[in-house]
Amino acid sequence: xxxxxxxxxxxxxxxxxxxxxxxxxxxxxxxxxxxxxxxxxxxxxxxxxxxxxxxxxxxxxxxxxxxxxxxxxx
Numbered sequence: 001x002x003x004x005x006x007x008x009x010x011x012x013x014x015x016x017x018x019x020x021x022x023x024x025x026x027x028x029x030x031x032x033x034x035x036x037x038x039x040x041x042x043x044x045x046x047x048x049x050x051x052x053x054x055x056x057x058x059x060x061x062x063x064x065x066x067x068x069x070x071x072x073x074x
Contacts, residue, residue, distance in 0.1 A: 004029035022071050032056045
């Protein structure tokens with residue numbers, strides 16, 4: 001899985017497609033920012049203090065864990 005995709009904070013897609021193993025194309029950064037201000041995608045602006053040390057709420061951590069569990073149990 002991606003912590004953040006290369007060039008994601010600049011609003012660009014690096015075009016890297018993983019080919020082997022089990023992976024989630026969505027980045028943790030993008031997931032943590034869903035339903036929030038998306039300006040970070042356009043200008044490289046990342047407010048690292050808005051959600052605490054790991055950038056996700058308790059609910060988001062649970063949702064991500066479920067997403068990972070679904071991927072590894074396909």
